[in-house]
Amino acid sequence: MTDNNFTSRADNTWCPGCGNFAILQALKEVFAELEHKGIPREEIVLVAGIGQHGKLFDLLTINGFYSLHGRTIPVATGIRLANPDLRVICVAGDGDCYAEGLDHLIFGAKRNLDITVLVHDNRVYGLTTGQYTPTSPSGFRGRSTPGGIQERPLNPLELMLASGASFIGRGYSRHRDQLKRLIEEAILHRGFAFLDILQICPTYSDLTEYYNKHIYDWDTATEDFQKAWEKAREWNYSAEGRIGLGVMYKTSAPVFEDAYPGKGSVSREVRRAFTERLLAERI
Amino acid sequence: MTDNNFTSRADNTWCPGCGNFAILQALKEVFAELEHKGIPREEIVLVAGIGQHGKLFDLLTINGFYSLHGRTIPVATGIRLANPDLRVICVAGDGDCYAEGLDHLIFGAKRNLDITVLVHDNRVYGLTTGQYTPTSPSGFRGRSTPGGIQERPLNPLELMLASGASFIGRGYSRHRDQLKRLIEEAILHRGFAFLDILQICPTYSDLTEYYNKHIYDWDTATEDFQKAWEKAREWNYSAEGRIGLGVMYKTSAPVFEDAYPGKGSVSREVRRAFTERLLAERI
Amino acid sequence: MPSVNEGEISILIGGRAGEGISSAGQIIAQLLSSLGYRVYMYLDYPSRIKGGHNFAIIRGADFSVGAVRETVDVLLAMNKETIDLHKKRLSDNGAILYRADTANVAEGIGVDMKGILASEHAPPVMGNTALLGAFVRSAGIEWSRAEQVFRHAIPKEIELNLRVAHRAYEAGTELLTIPPLITKRLPVVTGNEAIGIGLIEGECLLYCGYPMSPTSNLLHFLAVHANHLGMQVLQPESETAAILIALGGAYAGARTAVGTSGGGFCLMTEALGLAGIAELPVVIVLGQRAGPSTGLATYTAQADLQFALGAGQGEFPRLIAAPGDADEARWWTTTCMDLAWKYQLPAILLADKILCEGMYSLDPMEKPTLQVVPLMAGEVEHPYLRYAMTASGISSLKFPPYKGEVIRVNSHVHDEDGITTEDPQVTRAMADKRAKKLQGLQEEIEKMEPVQVLGIRDASTAILCWGSNKGICAEIGRRLGLRVVQPVVLWPFPESCFARAMEGVERWIGVETNETGQLSRLLRQFGYVPEGVVLKYDGRPFAVEELEGELKGRVA
Amino acid sequence: MPSVNEGEISILIGGRAGEGISSAGQIIAQLLSSLGYRVYMYLDYPSRIKGGHNFAIIRGADFSVGAVRETVDVLLAMNKETIDLHKKRLSDNGAILYRADTANVAEGIGVDMKGILASEHAPPVMGNTALLGAFVRSAGIEWSRAEQVFRHAIPKEIELNLRVAHRAYEAGTELLTIPPLITKRLPVVTGNEAIGIGLIEGECLLYCGYPMSPTSNLLHFLAVHANHLGMQVLQPESETAAILIALGGAYAGARTAVGTSGGGFCLMTEALGLAGIAELPVVIVLGQRAGPSTGLATYTAQADLQFALGAGQGEFPRLIAAPGDADEARWWTTTCMDLAWKYQLPAILLADKILCEGMYSLDPMEKPTLQVVPLMAGEVEHPYLRYAMTASGISSLKFPPYKGEVIRVNSHVHDEDGITTEDPQVTRAMADKRAKKLQGLQEEIEKMEPVQVLGIRDASTAILCWGSNKGICAEIGRRLGLRVVQPVVLWPFPESCFARAMEGVERWIGVETNETGQLSRLLRQFGYVPEGVVLKYDGRPFAVEELEGELKGRVA
Ligand SMILES: Cc1ncc(C[n+]2csc(CCOP(=O)(O)OP(=O)(O)O)c2C)c(N)n1
Ligand SMILES: Cc1ncc(C[n+]2csc(CCOP(=O)(O)OP(=O)(O)O)c2C)c(N)n1
Ligand code: SF4
């Protein structure tokens, strides 16, 4: 871990032009900056789902837990409970965490777990070669839906707002500087910080032009739930609409882990004494 | 099935005073009324989750699928795809369908599947003797949380609105007439009809007084999303607040099953011919 | 007038759900225990909260007991239904005590529960206390002894309860004698509690459970005591979440456990394989119940052994231990935790409804608990390799934050550093590494008495059982002159110990609470073929007379 | 100049992901097939979409082939890496054709891909077409034959592709001869396609799959053709949803199937038990891949057999069939569907990456397909009892709406009418009913050639294999004079047929693509003990030379 740019020796296996490169680079820069600010790299843990997004695990020189498809959030929950000094970042996919693992995402938000969730929302199953996901636009023709889907996509920002997330934002893989700032802010936020990152997948779902036409920047983060909700609904992930980028909502709320005793806070003697007392009462 | 009140020979095993009695009775009356309106009882299927709510399956003389804990909606999906003439009613619990099976609920709403979901929201795990659920109020002391929970509950109405349900309402087990009307309207609605039923559980979570103090009736159903959202947020399932009862939101939207071919629409000969043609091309 | 028959006594108490049958049963068990008896209680209840019929059978004996008889000596009836259902079980000169306002039974003694409660202004839920008071008197137990037990066992309104009990005691008559035994008095616990104690002693820091019979009470037990213990007890959104939370905790250094039954275990199987390949320790308490599927939620079976053996895609080491009573439950829970951490793998504690919800005398001294394996601290390693190849297959275990190092765990095939690889050589080498751990684990287990020999230890005819059938088989084995062999560890299968246990056995019969003889199927893999199997699969445990009859016919 | 060696030829084509290696391989397979050869193709690719190294080996032979050799006769290289990696495999006088602008290899022939594409204004993705054109010429295949194959196989821009191929063909030189065989020409399909055809012929109306290697392509295949077939093909939110959708469909009368791999199968295990107790038919295509856990996503293993045998809590009948090639895959898929419906139980079609993504010659005539079991219509029954007790254990199957009747299916223990019960007698009777179905199923299966005997059928030394190792074992068995026994149905285990297949076998060796010999473990339960096992668990299939070498040493 002597390198300064958090780059591991693993091969990068993404397609040329993949938006994941930008997310990778943003993360490296954020880690360097956090270190600057006194957050040692050893206290960061990346929890990865299964999909193209998950490959960040191999590419970064940072602590990591390469979990199952859809299962980043519960792993993050366990890590935070076991050691609240660790900062946990989940890198998840839209299939991973809006389909297979959606309930975990909602419960993470409900609990206001103090973690950061980055969803590489390429709106397609990348690693399994191009099927539709919950955020694919209506009409999307994927390999499992050659005729085009009729369903409407989920709006993850709206869902997260309804679920209790205390930090909600949207990034774009082609706006790397903003993305970097967003990720850093999300990590520094105390509570459940959620970023939906519009990630370009040139191979299966290249929406660059569409995005470039519709994006604009949200100015400042709001604590006003109603305003946030209006922002969330500007675009429904399908039809035309203004696609805001930035922090959509930010508030402070009690953090789940705080209700639990810290790691190993009671000695072995106390535990022994406890069981002895318990048994004595049962004679 | 000669009986006229849909009552099976099964023992009723709910506690005295349980709100489920009212839901049971309401369903019986609705079935009778539907039959009156020309919907034969044979075309109704009840899909039950596991919990006290699921016992409706045994008590009613109606077609039924007693599924797994949390898994009513996918079963309903399969039934609807296989035979779109059937009307499917899911009876689910708050543990069942807001915890174990939450993702299915959201996807049912997203797809606007043409089914009815009745959640017996007693805000506790009844059958497993009193643990907290996703809608238990903050501070709830259940058997797994003797110190009281600090989490905030989910607001199922808000979640359903964000997920795309086309009919959303709230009932109360102590307002049986209204409940009956609501259930009937939900069943007759074309699309995903969701009812959160505040169900009194005198044994583990008796909120009668609290409800009686806060409830009021929503007047007419709205198609206005914004208004619906405001209604949904009047009460957060925890603190004080006006608890509206009735239909909160109602709209019309394309139904998932309609995009699929009906049952057995292609003959065996066509299938045979198809595979032969396919193989001929592979020589 | 009944008296203790060959050093043992059985008492049945029945009534409706919600009338406190279980807690009354526990008090009776503690009363017998206070007289020096070894006790066992079976609790039978349907899947409902109030009403219906619940009953408990408490058996006290001068030997270590783990099963009930069909015949009972005392019938305590909270309602008429109890008498109707169970009168046939009463021994020839058995006694019936019943709630006077519900029935009028010639051969029994009515307890004026209504009157007693009324005169003390006590609520109806204290009816069971009145019945207990009458029982204490009828059994010739001194009031002072009973009072002490009541004080320990009744959590709320103890004084009022005592007044109610005492009134019934005063009004009662002595019907039988239960002579005190001169043995050490042992505490009485449920299997769930024994497992809970095992987890506490195994330094479990994080317990995750989604409620499900028969392990819900383990969740409740730990939740009540969590705060005193610095333990984190959590009810997540699903079993899938539960085990992944546990694995996240293990990665960060916390000893973790989860508890569930078969349906929830299904949802954990994917993460089981993750624990296997990522080499993350976790203890899974799998309380079997009658299936398949939702099955009979509150009844018993031993039908998940084959599932536990094969669960999860691919091949990876796992530990499966099936304790047979509370002592074993406690000890093996702690040991599972220790071994899971030492060998960095998932351990399944295979219990069932009978063990989990039954009550047992616990003999804390039977076996010393293991030295808890310290979390490997040790000196700094650089570069730290989470999956470093070693002779034992065990890599050194560190947790983040680890200064200057990166710690990676991975569900994919990975190299020593935890980085994903698709290389065939590394794939094979890592599989071999994991297999080596299993081999080491097996060797260590062979030194731990993983196979119990009970009954008549040198008999050439044996019965083979596992889990909660231990007690009944041991008892019958002694009586019928049979050896009883009970493998406690089922995987890795302790072949040497088992072979030793079977030395001189010429024929054997399997006894299992399932339909297909799952243990026998496992044993066949190791070359042991039963002469026959005695199976029960109606959700109920064997009763002593029933199994004894079956076996007598077969081994004659 | 290489020519077909003992009636067979092997061709390797390699390049980067995204360069169309798989489709080029398929065309080569069809070319060989058009010459009358039986073909097999193995596809090797890492878990990435573009770049990296993909390769396919296509083997054509005058016998039914199902494995590849280490040695290849022709190496087709889209890049230099391919030559570097695979040159060592080339047979003594093998030929190399490569893309001229990436390498300069003395012993090979460069194809001016760049020039050809430029002159036709063709896009770079047509590079593989150019290489194919050169191959056609070098192999001495007539252009007209090739054109016909191209026209069938290339879905888009066929004319441009043909021009590109033809230009390369013209520029090429003949290097070898592949003499046409005078046999029936057979179509070439992947295992996934064979399964898909089996589902179509099995009247599957609803297919649900969450994408996962190696069965994603089954989902894609069915999705493309769904509309013509009146089939419903659905990608739901998870595997848990997938199987429950299927069971809902089955309840309402639609034949349903799901496809997944081990990780997804984990999430289906709870519903598997539901199918068991509710007696709902479903076909589960379980494509095994290298585990444990995420493992090696695009590589192979046969390591889920024990899991499939035991999956789900409790005990219930299931059918497990493991076809060994495309013919068997097609036939047994249809048969699984039929049997699942006849016996009302879940059927698992156990495939693996080798079978699913490999290509095979399909001989549609090998075995007549079963008479599809009609959905039981029949006369009106009143009262209709979904779980009526019958001698066979099979109850009559009706679907809602059923005039005047109620149809209940239930995950709890239930009575004949589907109403929940906790009664011990009914519990036992219903378990016996389900067990009877399994017995009937076994009897029916014993009549279906559920165990294949290949190789030298009367040899006293045998190799035992299952699934995709069929082809390689048959081939080697013939050569080494060994009997090959391949149980296709693994549960209910066809004991009589197996005993017959093993008559006269004195010693046997197991061959499996896993770490612990899972088939051997199953066979031990039935009293068959191997002399040894040859196992491979690095994600790759055995090559012919490799396995032959191993076996020679053992059976000498
Ligand atoms: C339980 C399970 N089901 C399916 C898969 C197969 N799988 C691997 S990646 C993936 C989809 C990935 O899509 P997404 O999460 O959007 O990630 P992306 O590749 O687009 O980054 C799937 C379905 C799996 N690994 N585990
Ligand atoms: C997979 C699984 N986990 C756990 C259970 C145990 N279980 C049965 S009912 C129930 C809770 C029921 O709560 P809820 O859904 O709110 O229904 P209620 O009884 O309150 O109507 C649970 C956890 C189960 N049957 N299956
Ligand atoms: S398929 Fe899409 S998401 Fe995956 S690596 Fe290629 S461009 Fe990126």
Ligand code: SF4
């Ligand atoms: S526990 Fe609650 S929900 Fe269950 S039957 Fe009793 S009152 Fe009803």
Ligand SMILES: [Mg+2]
């Ligand atoms: Mg994606």
Ligand SMILES: [Mg+2]
């Ligand atoms: Mg509830």
